[in-house]
Each structure stands twice: as structure tokens, then as C-alpha cells.
Amino acid sequence: MIGRLVLVVAVLTIGGPALAQDKSIVVASTTSTQDSGLFGHLLPRFKARTGIDAKVVALGTGQALDTGRRGDADVVFVHARSEEEKFVAGGFGVKRYPVMYNDLVLIGPRSDPGRVGKSKDIVEALRVLKARTLPFISRGDRSGTHLAELKLWKEAGIEPAAGKGGWYKSIGQGMGAALNTASAAEAYVLADRGTWLSFRNKGDLAILVQGDKRLFNQYGVILVNPVKHPHVKKAQGQQFIDWLISPEGQGAIAGYKIDGQPLFFPNADDPNA
Amino acid sequence: MIRFEELTATAGAVTLLDRLSLTIAAGPPTVVIGPNGAGKTTLLRIAMGLLQPTSGRIVRAGDPRRAIVFQRPTMLRRTTAANVRYASFGADRTRELLALVGLEHAADRAARRLSSGEQQRLALARALAREPAILFLDEPTASLDPASTKAMEDVIRTVSQRGIKVVMSTHDLGEARRLAGEVVLLHRGRLVEAAAAACFFDAPGTAEARKFIAGELLV
Amino acid sequence: MPENLSALDLVLTGDPALFAIVRLALIVSLSAVLLAALVGVPLGAAIALSSFRxxxxxxxxxxxxxxxxxxxIGLMVYLALSRSGPLGSWGLLFTxxxxxxxxxxxxxxxxxALARQTIEDLWLEYRDELTAMEVGPLRRLATLVWDARFSLITALLAGFGRAAAEVGAVIIVGGNIEGFTRTMTTAIALETSKGNLPLAIGLGLVLIAIVLAVNALAWALRRAAERLAG
Known part of the structure; x- marks a missing residue:
């Protein structure tokens, strides 16, 4: 009995203050960034340079920003520019730095019943899906990818949520789950290239539309405002941001490849990104 | 030692004891007999203090320490010795009591794995560990084979000789003859006869007692 | 964790990342079960022995x-431990x-709940004896908990099973941070979302094996102890 108590006390105490003294920050980021394997590539390099452990909590963009807003993360690293700007304007973040972009691709069954794979025009492709009520899986989780998808439907002049006949399914889950669902249902789905390339349950799915400028997906990084949340690790968080936009960090991003293909394209030097 | 005055106990519409008055004095064992449902167990439980009578009075002169062995005693999920030690009042007499009931050899065995005869004797040792002045035994040999019955009766005799007042119930007339100093016959919750054992068996004072001795008083 | 390896490879090669995940999962779930036992068993026993409106x-x-x-539960704990929540100053979220x-x-x-049932059943058995022995309420409670200890192991195992199997609470309050708060179940959820179904299933099998081993150990313990104390 005493041994058990000691164990419990040990877990509750050793874990606590000891770890809190470590050099570490919490980064709220997106599932697509984690699932693509990018963090597995970046974080060891960042730690080797600075000695700081970046603990990544992977969420949808909306939830990641919310985590920052509540003060539960030191840094947010997401991809939804308008939301990020709102976050900074609301006083929750210090400053938004563009870091890199990746691109979204339209995935669908190799047989492509809608023949949307012939053109590069993503908006046209969505119109065809709607017209022929071909099954489409939406993440529906307020993630950056989901927000980008909604923007594209808007451009196509379509209100997909009103879609009758159940061709449009919103699953409220992450990128991987959406791909798993699409694979099982032989449906179309909008995915980020990184997650797609590292996804291992492709089944009969293939990339059908890619390269449209409207599919580019910009990532930004923001330090959570220490004025609003005094416990934020300001110096270490800023070190993370500075490293990401430094030549070394940008080089590391460009150097991450799957099957020889780069997934993310650094563009911290583009002031309009 | 204990006097019952006009005890009545009911459970719902059933009358368990009906205006029973009786005095139990120090001395050789008092054996309560009677057919099933006569009220023997109820009387012992009220005497022990586990049940409250519906009406009537119990007078315990000097509030003597009491202990009871139930008809189906429950062994604690511990060893034989631990069962006795658990009940101990004052000094630990576990070894002595286990020797008394002939269970020294089983001291470290799980009590629940003892035979029913051994469990009954262990329950007796446990009750004695309470250092009682009065010991109630509810049908202590009802489920035992002849050898176990003999062993149990021997211990009861020893206990009684050491000055502990034994009050026990039985439906076994032979046992009553062997152990009783005084016999109390109950029938349907009423006291039929209370007399010295010799008197009771040689010259029963009531028709019911004669029928019971003849084995004809069944319910 | 290298992703082109099967779970079996990870086990056979003693992959340190897998080892860390298993270790954390066990420490978290066992600590939770022990803390819950310290609260739950006396609580269940008290309810078993008392009568109140x-x-x-x-x-x-x-x-x-x-x-x-x-x-x-994960959400409630998240809101409580969040920096913006009532216990935010503890800084425990994502740990x-x-x-x-x-x-x-x-x-x-x-x-x-299980302790309440177990102890109430034992109380029905013991009530006459303990009352006759004039055992007071506190000693009564201690006696019942002690004598029911082997049956209570079943309650602890049920608790451990629920803790070890759940993902919903730990993923929300722990954040599934690699090398820090990633456990068996959150790793399985992650590998599933990456479409790495073979690895996810492999990890699931490892989890089943661990839960099985813990149960077997507890059962053997119970058997051995029962022989001594009945």
C-alpha cells in the first residue's frame, strides 16, 4: 500500500515541476502539418540548434487558434490567413509571420466518373461534382483545409451544405479520417498534398486536379500575446519563430520530401504571403 | 442472569414469541427445545440483543458479556487464527482457544476451507474470545455428522464447567438429555414448560411436553 | 516512430519510441486507477454501509x-485546466x-459503484457476526474493505480496462504530443488518421497484449492470495 502511494506521489510530483523547468514550448498546429511528417523533420533540427523542446498539439486550424486564444499554447502555426489576421487584430497574437505554403489537390477515384481530371480548373471541377451529385467528403472541422474548401465552393457559386441527395458529406474530422472515408466510399475529397503523399491507405484514389493557383495554402506562425497571457514563454516562442523564418529553418522546410517530392515551399521572404 | 417479562415479537402478521416470561440463572446449560418455528432462534437473538422485542422487558442483571454462535456461522475471509484474533476481547488467547476446540493444526488455514464441523468449532472459539459470561448457541450441531457432534458437545461441556453460562437451542432430544441442566420447551412462540432436565424428561408436566418427548409434536 | 516498420518489428527491435508510449500509457492509467481506488473504494464502502435519504x-x-x-470528461477537465479556466494557474494542460x-x-x-456492490454483498454475509461482536462503524468498514480485497481487484481491473482503452479524454487534455503525452490509444488514433492502418492495428494488438498481461498478473495474484486467506 505504501509502495503504491509512493508511486502515485512520484508520478504527480516528478512529472510536474521538473518538466516545467525544462526548456520547452507548446505549439498549437494543424493535423495536416503533423500528419505530413513535417514536424518529425523540423523539430529535431530546432532542438539541436536551441535546446528547446517544441511540443506540438495537432488540431484543426480553428481549434488551434482557439487554444492560443485561451492561452494554452505559446505559439500557433496554422494556415488560414484571414483567421490568423483576426487573431492578431483581437490582441491574442503578437505578429503574424508567413512561413511557407503547400498546395491542396483534388483527390478522387482513379476511374474519375466526373471526368474532372482533364482540366486544371478546380472551380470548374467542383461545379461538375455538384451537377452530377458525385460523392464528396468534406472535413467539416473548421480546419484551414476546410475553410479553403468552403472558399472554393463559394467561388463556384455553390452552397454545398444545402446539397440534397446526400452527395456532400461533412464528417467533422481530420485530413486522414477524410481520406480514409473517401477511400472507402470512392468519393472525391480536397486534401493537402503533404498528408496525401504520406497517407498509406490510398486504395483506388488518385490526384485528379492540381496546380491551380487557388489551391495554394499559406502557413503563418504567431506568438501568443504575453500581455494577455503572462505565462507565455515569450523568448523561447520567439526563438522558434525566428528559427522557422531563418535561412536554416527555411532550408529545412524545403528539404523535407516524400518520394523525392517536396511538400512545403518556404516563402518567409514574401511580404504579401 | 437474564429475566424475560411478557416478551412478544412479531414479524408482520406472524407472531414469533407470545408473552413469554422466563428467568435464566447461572449454572449448567439451559437447553431450549421445540419443533421448527417454535421461536427458539428469535428468543436467542433477543437475549443476545440483536433483535428488539415488539413488547415486553428484558432484565440483564449486571449486564453480563454475551456472545453467540449462529446456526450457520459466517467465517471471515481470513485464516482460522485470524478469525479468533479478530474477535478477541482483552488479552489474545487465540492459541489456547484453538487448542480447546481442537483446531491448533488448522491455525494458518483459510477459515472458509474448513469442514462444517471445524467451522462450527471455530465459531465457538471465536465466541469464547469475546470473554462472555453467557454464551448463546443456536442449534450448534444441526448440520454435523456424529463425530463432529460429539466433539462439539465435549467442548460445550468443558465451557460450561469453566463457569460460562450456556444457553443453547436444539431440536435433538438426545442432545438435550446429554447436556441440559434445565430444559425450556417452546411451542408456537409460547413457553410450554421450563424445568430441571431430570424432572422434564422423567415427569413432563404438560401434554405438549409428553407429545414432544414421544416425537409426536411436529409443528 | 519509423512508419515503414510493422508493429511487430517495433516490438521485436525494442523500439524506444514504442517503449516510451507503452510506459507512459501504463503509468498514466495505473496512477489513475490507484488514485481512483483511494477515493472510490472508501466511497463505495461508505455508501454500502450507510442509509440516508x-x-x-x-x-x-x-x-x-x-x-x-x-x-x-476530457472536455470538462480541459476547460478546468485551460489557462483561461479556474485551475489554469496550475499549468497542467497538455501534460x-x-x-x-x-x-x-x-x-x-x-x-x-463496483466496490459498493461488492462490499454490500459481503456486509449482508457479515452483518450478524460483526453486530454480535459489537464492531464499530469504522472498524466495520475497514474489515469489509480488507476482506473484500480480492473481489475489489476485479473492480480495479474494470477501471484499468476503461482507462487503458479510452482515447477521448487523454487526447483532449494531453494533446497527443510526441514523446510527452502520446499513449497507446492516441498513437493508434494518429496512425489511423495517417491511413497507416497496419501499424494502427499492430499497436492495437500490443495494447491488447498489455491489458491481457495486466489482467493475468492480477488474476494470478488473486488466486495465490485466496489460497492463503480464503
Whole structure:
């Protein structure tokens, strides 16, 4: 009995203050960034340079920003520019730095019943899906990818949520789950290239539309405002941001490849990104 | 030692004891007999203090320490010795009591794995560990084979000789003859006869007692 | 964790990342079960031995709490531990301690409810004897808990099973941070979302093996101890 108590006390105490003294920050980021394997590539390099452990909590963009807003993360690293700007304007973040972009691709069954794979025009492709009520899986989780998808439907002049006949399914889950669902249902789905390339349950799915400028997906990084949340690790968080936009960090991003293909394209030097 | 005055106990519409008055004095064992449902167990439980009578009075002169062995005693999920030690009042007499009931050899065995005869004797040792002045035994040999019955009766005799007042119930007339100093016959919750054992068996004072001795008083 | 390896390879090669995940999962769930036992067993015993107005309501409440979705508890603990929540100053969100807290809350009702049932059953058996021995309320409680200890192991195992199997609470309050708060179940959820189904299933098998081993150990312990104490 005493041994058990000691164990419990040990877990509750050793874990606590000891770890809190470590050099570490919490980064709220997106599932697509984690699932693509990018963090597995970046974080060891960042730690080797600075000695700081970046603990990544992977969420949808909306939830990641919310985590920052509540003060539960030191840094947010997401991809939804308008939301990020709102976050900074609301006083929750210090400053938004563009870091890199990746691109979204339209995935669908190799047989492509809608023949949307012939053109590069993503908006046209969505119109065809709607017209022929071909099954489409939406993440529906307020993630950056989901927000980008909604923007594209808007451009196509379509209100997909009103879609009758159940061709449009919103699953409220992450990128991987959406791909798993699409694979099982032989449906179309909008995915980020990184997650797609590292996804291992492709089944009969293939990339059908890619390269449209409207599919580019910009990532930004923001330090959570220490004025609003005094416990934020300001110096270490800023070190993370500075490293990401430094030549070394940008080089590391460009150097991450799957099957020889780069997934993310650094563009911290583009002031309009 | 204990006097019952006009005890009545009911459970719902059933009358368990009906205006029973009786005095139990120090001395050789008092054996309560009677057919099933006569009220023997109820009387012992009220005497022990586990049940409250519906009406009537119990007078315990000097509030003597009491202990009871139930008809189906429950062994604690511990060893034989631990069962006795658990009940101990004052000094630990576990070894002595286990020797008394002939269970020294089983001291470290799980009590629940003892035979029913051994469990009954262990329950007796446990009750004695309470250092009682009065010991109630509810049908202590009802489920035992002849050898176990003999062993149990021997211990009861020893206990009684050491000055502990034994009050026990039985439906076994032979046992009553062997152990009783005084016999109390109950029938349907009423006291039929209370007399010295010799008197009771040689010259029963009531028709019911004669029928019971003849084995004809069944319910 | 290298992703082109099968789970079996990871086990056979003693992959340190897998080892760390298993270790954390065990520490978190076992700590939660022990804390929950310290609260739940006395609570269950107290309810078993007492009678008060609303006792039935308390029992129904406890039994219902056994089925509370982990994600709901996770969310409540998240809101409490968040920097913007009432306990934010503790700084425990996204730590193993937060996971222990959430699982303790998850498991306590199970242990309390099962302990209540076990101890009430034993009390029915013991009531006459303990009353005749004039055992007071506190010693009565201690006696019943001690004598029911082998049956209570079953309650602890049920609690451990629920803790080890749940993902909803730990993923919310722990954040599934690699090398820090990633456990068996959150790793399985992650590998599934990456479409790495073979690895996810492999990890699931490892989890089943561990739960099986813990149960076998507890059962052997119970058997051995029962032989001694009945």
C-alpha cells in the first residue's frame, strides 16, 4: 500500500515541476502539418540548434487558434490567413509571420466518373461534382483545409451544405479520417498534398486536379500575446519563430520530401504571403 | 442472569414469541427445545440483543458479556487464527482457544476451507474470545455428522464447567438429555414448560411436553 | 516512430519510441486507477454501509457515471485546466498529470459503484457476526474493505480496462504530443488518421497484449492470495 502511494506521489510530483523547468514550448498546429511528417523533420533540427523542446498539439486550424486564444499554447502555426489576421487584430497574437505554403489537390477515384481530371480548373471541377451529385467528403472541422474548401465552393457559386441527395458529406474530422472515408466510399475529397503523399491507405484514389493557383495554402506562425497571457514563454516562442523564418529553418522546410517530392515551399521572404 | 417479562415479537402478521416470561440463572446449560418455528432462534437473538422485542422487558442483571454462535456461522475471509484474533476481547488467547476446540493444526488455514464441523468449532472459539459470561448457541450441531457432534458437545461441556453460562437451542432430544441442566420447551412462540432436565424428561408436566418427548409434536 | 516498420518489428527491435508510449500509457492509467481506488473504494464502502435519504439516487448516479463518455470528461477537465479556466494557474494542460486527472475522474465512478456492490454483498454475509461482536462503524468498514480485497481487484481491473482503452479524454487534455503525452490509444488514433492502418492495428494488438498481461498478473495474484486467506 505504501509502495503504491509512493508511486502515485512520484508520478504527480516528478512529472510536474521538473518538466516545467525544462526548456520547452507548446505549439498549437494543424493535423495536416503533423500528419505530413513535417514536424518529425523540423523539430529535431530546432532542438539541436536551441535546446528547446517544441511540443506540438495537432488540431484543426480553428481549434488551434482557439487554444492560443485561451492561452494554452505559446505559439500557433496554422494556415488560414484571414483567421490568423483576426487573431492578431483581437490582441491574442503578437505578429503574424508567413512561413511557407503547400498546395491542396483534388483527390478522387482513379476511374474519375466526373471526368474532372482533364482540366486544371478546380472551380470548374467542383461545379461538375455538384451537377452530377458525385460523392464528396468534406472535413467539416473548421480546419484551414476546410475553410479553403468552403472558399472554393463559394467561388463556384455553390452552397454545398444545402446539397440534397446526400452527395456532400461533412464528417467533422481530420485530413486522414477524410481520406480514409473517401477511400472507402470512392468519393472525391480536397486534401493537402503533404498528408496525401504520406497517407498509406490510398486504395483506388488518385490526384485528379492540381496546380491551380487557388489551391495554394499559406502557413503563418504567431506568438501568443504575453500581455494577455503572462505565462507565455515569450523568448523561447520567439526563438522558434525566428528559427522557422531563418535561412536554416527555411532550408529545412524545403528539404523535407516524400518520394523525392517536396511538400512545403518556404516563402518567409514574401511580404504579401 | 437474564429475566424475560411478557416478551412478544412479531414479524408482520406472524407472531414469533407470545408473552413469554422466563428467568435464566447461572449454572449448567439451559437447553431450549421445540419443533421448527417454535421461536427458539428469535428468543436467542433477543437475549443476545440483536433483535428488539415488539413488547415486553428484558432484565440483564449486571449486564453480563454475551456472545453467540449462529446456526450457520459466517467465517471471515481470513485464516482460522485470524478469525479468533479478530474477535478477541482483552488479552489474545487465540492459541489456547484453538487448542480447546481442537483446531491448533488448522491455525494458518483459510477459515472458509474448513469442514462444517471445524467451522462450527471455530465459531465457538471465536465466541469464547469475546470473554462472555453467557454464551448463546443456536442449534450448534444441526448440520454435523456424529463425530463432529460429539466433539462439539465435549467442548460445550468443558465451557460450561469453566463457569460460562450456556444457553443453547436444539431440536435433538438426545442432545438435550446429554447436556441440559434445565430444559425450556417452546411451542408456537409460547413457553410450554421450563424445568430441571431430570424432572422434564422423567415427569413432563404438560401434554405438549409428553407429545414432544414421544416425537409426536411436529409443528 | 519509423512508419515503414510493422508493429511487430517495433516490438521485436525494442523500439524506444514504442517503449516510451507503452510506459507512459501504463503509468498514466495505473496512477489513475490507484488514485481512483483511494477515493472510490472508501466511497463505495461508505455508501454500502450507510442509509440516508437519496441513497438510491446516489447509487443510480454512480452507475450512470460508469457510462459517461470519456470525451465529455476530457472536455470538462480541459476547460478546468485551460489557462483561461479556474485551475489554469496550475499549468497542467497538455501534460501527463492532466491525463491522470481526467482518467481518475473517468475511473472513480466505476470503482466506487463496483466496490459498493461488492462490499454490500459481503456486509449482508457479515452483518450478524460483526453486530454480535459489537464492531464499530469504522472498524466495520475497514474489515469489509480488507476482506473484500480480492473481489475489489476485479473492480480495479474494470477501471484499468476503461482507462487503458479510452482515447477521448487523454487526447483532449494531453494533446497527443510526441514523446510527452502520446499513449497507446492516441498513437493508434494518429496512425489511423495517417491511413497507416497496419501499424494502427499492430499497436492495437500490443495494447491488447498489455491489458491481457495486466489482467493475468492480477488474476494470478488473486488466486495465490485466496489460497492463503480464503
Amino acid at each position: 437519496g441513497r438510491d439516487a446516489v447509487i443510480v448516479f454512480l452507475n450512470a457515471m460508469m457510462g459517461l463518455p470519456p470525451v465529455v 501527463p498529470q492532466a491525463m491522470v486527472i481526467a482518467q481518475t475522474i473517468l475511473v472513480t465512478p466505476i470503482i466506487a
